Amino acid sequence: MVKAHETHVIVGAGLAGAKAAETLRAEGFTGRVILVGEEREQPYERPNLSKGFLAGSTPRAELFVHDSAWYAAHEVELRLGSPVTRLDRGEREVELADGTVLRYDRLLLATGSAPRPLDVPGIDLGGVHYLRKLADSERLRATLQTLGRENGRLLLVGAGWIGLEVAAAARAYGAEVTVVEPQPTPLYGALGPELGEFFARLHMEHGVRFHFGATVTGIEGEDGMVLAAQTDDGEEHPAHAILVGVGALPQTGLAAAAGIDIAAPEEGGGIAVDSSLRSSDPVVFAAGDVASAEHPLFGRRLRVEHWANALNGGPAAARAMLGQEVVYDRVPYFFSDQYDLGMEYSGHAAPGSYDHVVVRGDAAKREFIAFWQGPDNRVLAGMNVNVWDVADGIQRLVRSARPVDPDRLADPTIPLADL
Numbered sequence: 001m002v003k004a005h006e007t008h009v010i011v012g013a014g015l016a017g018a019k020a021a022e023t024l025r026a027e028g029f030t031g032r033v034i035l036v037g038e039e040r041e042q043p044y045e046r047p048n049l050s051k052g053f054l055a056g057s058t059p060r061a062e063l064f065v066h067d068s069a070w071y072a073a074h075e076v077e078l079r080l081g082s083p084v085t086r087l088d089r090g091e092r093e094v095e096l097a098d099g100t101v102l103r104y105d106r107l108l109l110a111t112g113s114a115p116r117p118l119d120v121p122g123i124d125l126g127g128v129h130y131l132r133k134l135a136d137s138e139r140l141r142a143t144l145q146t147l148g149r150e151n152g153r154l155l156l157v158g159a160g161w162i163g164l165e166v167a168a169a170a171r172a173y174g175a176e177v178t179v180v181e182p183q184p185t186p187l188y189g190a191l192g193p194e195l196g197e198f199f200a201r202l203h204m205e206h207g208v209r210f211h212f213g214a215t216v217t218g219i220e221g222e223d224g225m226v227l228a229a230q231t232d233d234g235e236e237h238p239a240h241a242i243l244v245g246v247g248a249l250p251q252t253g254l255a256a257a258a259g260i261d262i263a264a265p266e267e268g269g270g271i272a273v274d275s276s277l278r279s280s281d282p283v284v285f286a287a288g289d290v291a292s293a294e295h296p297l298f299g300r301r302l303r304v305e306h307w308a309n310a311l312n313g314g315p316a317a318a319r320a321m322l323g324q325e326v327v328y329d330r331v332p333y334f335f336s337d338q339y340d341l342g343m344e345y346s347g348h349a350a351p352g353s354y355d356h357v358v359v360r361g362d363a364a365k366r367e368f369i370a371f372w373q374g375p376d377n378r379v380l381a382g383m384n385v386n387v388w389d390v391a392d393g394i395q396r397l398v399r400s401a402r403p404v405d406p407d408r409l410a411d412p413t414i415p416l417a418d419l
Contacts, residue, residue, distance in 0.1 A: 006031040008321055009094060009102055011084045011254070012110030013037025015045050015307065016288030018065040019314035020108055020321075021076045027322055033076045034102055036094070038083035041134055042068060047307045049137035050165040051337050055172055056141065063134065087258040089281055106283050106321040109255055109271060110314060113248035113289040113305060118157060122219030127226035127241045131162055132248075140166070143241050148173030155179075155229050155239035157216050159186035161336055163245040164199060168338040171206050178209045178237050180216055180229070192349075194357045195370055195383065199338075202366070206339055211235065248305055250290045260284060263292035268303025276326040277317040285321055287313035296329045297399060298348055306334035331395040341366055344391045347381025347398040354380050358409045361387060369394070377403035393417060 008024060010017045013035050021035050037043065044063040052058030071078050079096065086095040087107075095101050115130040117123075129140050147154055147170065154170045156163045159181035167177050183189070185196025186203070200210060214231035219242065221227050228238045250270040252262050261280035263272040270292035277285050277293060288310040292303040312330050320326040335344045349372035361368030369390060372381040378401055382394035393416035397404065404419050 006105035007034065007103060008032070008106045008108070009034045009036065009104040010108045010110060011036050011094060012108075012112055012288070012290075013039070013043045013078070013080060014110060014112050014288065014310060015043065015065055016112075016310035016314035016317075017108065017110040018043035019311060020110065020287065020318040021071075022066070022074070023315040023318035024322070025074045025076070027319060027324075029322055031105075033074075034079060034104075035071075035076055036079045036084055036096065036102070037081070039133060039135075040081040042066070042071075042078065042080070044134055045307065046132075047335075049134060050131060050162050050169070054137050054141050054144070054166065055169045060134075084254060087254050089258050089260075089284070092283070104283075107285070108314075108317050108321060109279075109284065109286040109290060110288045110310075110317075111251040111254060111290045113250050115244065116247040116249050118216065118244045118246055120216055120218050122221055122226075122229075123244075125219055125221040125226050126224050127221075127239075128219065129241065129243045131166065131243060131245065140243065141169075144170050144173045144175055147175035147240060150240075151176065152240040153178065153238055155237050155242045156245060157229070157242060158245035158247070159183070159188075159210070160190065160245055160247065161187070161334075163243070164203065164338055165336060166243055166245070167203055167208050168206070171208060171339075177207070178211060178239070179203075180211045180214055180231055180237065182213065182215045184212050186210070189351055191383070192351065192354070192357065192372070198363060202338065202341060211237065248289070250292075250303060252290060255279070255284075255286070255290075263301050263303070267301035268292040270303040272301065275328055276320040277313065277328055278320060285317045287317040293328060296327060297331065297401070302332065302348060304332045306332065308333040331398050333391065333395070341386060343383055343385045345381065345383040346391055346394045347372070347379070349381040356406070358406045360410050360412050371397075371404075371409055373404070373406060373409070377406060379404055379409070390416060 043065040048058045082096040082098045084094045153176045156179040186199045187196045214233045216229050217232050218230045255271045261272040271286040273293045275294045289305045292301045295302045316328040333346050354372040355375040358371045367386045369384045379397040384390050
């Protein structure tokens with residue numbers, strides 16, 4: 001039983017950590033709540049770093065999870081700008097970089113993920129960017145504005161969600177954009193070739209150039225600044241700035257050093273937790289990007305790197321920390337905005353797990369729903385593109401795990417609720 005005098009420490013002051021702190025108080029916990037963050041910024045939401053904030057349409061103040069007065073008003077202690085460097089499970093202590101030692105009764109690790117580094121010659125030149133933090137987005141936005149004014153060139157390494165969203169923002173500023181991607185389409189691992197080709201056409205119509213089937217092997221510069229990148233097929237791509245977007249790695253170092261179980265690479269490689277988000281240490285929990293959680297619906301561990309997982313996983317972990325019965329079985333969900341296209345994706349259809357894709361609506365007009373079905377015609381995932389108020393219906397189909405006739409699935413006259 002959780003006692004009033006206990007201390008709950010949350011390591012990671014992002015969305016998952018902030019929502020966990022909020023939930024602890026909302027559920028009536030009166031003990032000490034300490035939220036520790038590596039950055040000096042108060043907890044903020046990351047999606048707009050590659051969307052509205054980067055594009056200049058979302059004000060900085062709208063990024064933050066709570067206003068600055070909320071933490072004091074709810075007696076949540078913020079320890080910002082000093083990351084945790086050591087976890088001692090025996091003593092139930094964490095040590096911060098400034099030497100502060102905090103004792104905990106329950107610990108939540110919400111340490112997130114970090115951009116996967118690109119290890120090639122020239123990577124340290126000025127003008128090479130990664131995008132994970134608010135400061136990264138501020139620097140990149142200033143760069144895109146300059147490129148737009150000067151007709152400059154941006155090279156994107158990787159055609160994942162971050163790369164494509166940045167490409168859309170860069171084109172809106174007027175920059176020239178080239179994308180280098182080793183797979184045959186954008187989003188190949190996330191959506192497969194069918195929908196990957198759809199996103200390729202979208203961006204090419206907006207002037208983005210793709211170079212598929214190649215990897216960047218080196219970056220050239222002059223006076224410490226980027227000039228071009230080389231690819232393994234012998235091509236050279238002029239660039240005044242480069243964004244590296246080749247995936248993210250869960251920040252498991254603290255947990256691993258303390259002997260907490262880490263999931264296998266095929267399970268996402270995050271901190272291994274059960275369906276209540278509890279780790280191999282019964283008083284240590286994990287949520288958000290860093291957690292590889294047993295998912296009852298899919299019958300395997302999943303590590304989900306999207307906003308909704310942090311939004312919902314943080315509160316679920318907080319309730320489990322309070323001793324409540326928790327089964328975290330949310331259908332994975334994410335969204336993206338690129339040019340005049342908005343989309344939502346619900347479910348999980350890993351490469352090789354689906355049999356075919358069914359399209360309902362008009363893909364040529366960019367108003368449709370795509371469904372990924374397994375060999376048994378079970379709906380594994382669905383993506384609505386410029387079609388709204390259907391995500392709940394798609395999630396019900398995914399959750400039902402029942403076979404659905406592909407012809408009925410493709411028929412827009414049949415409501416999703418009737419399938």
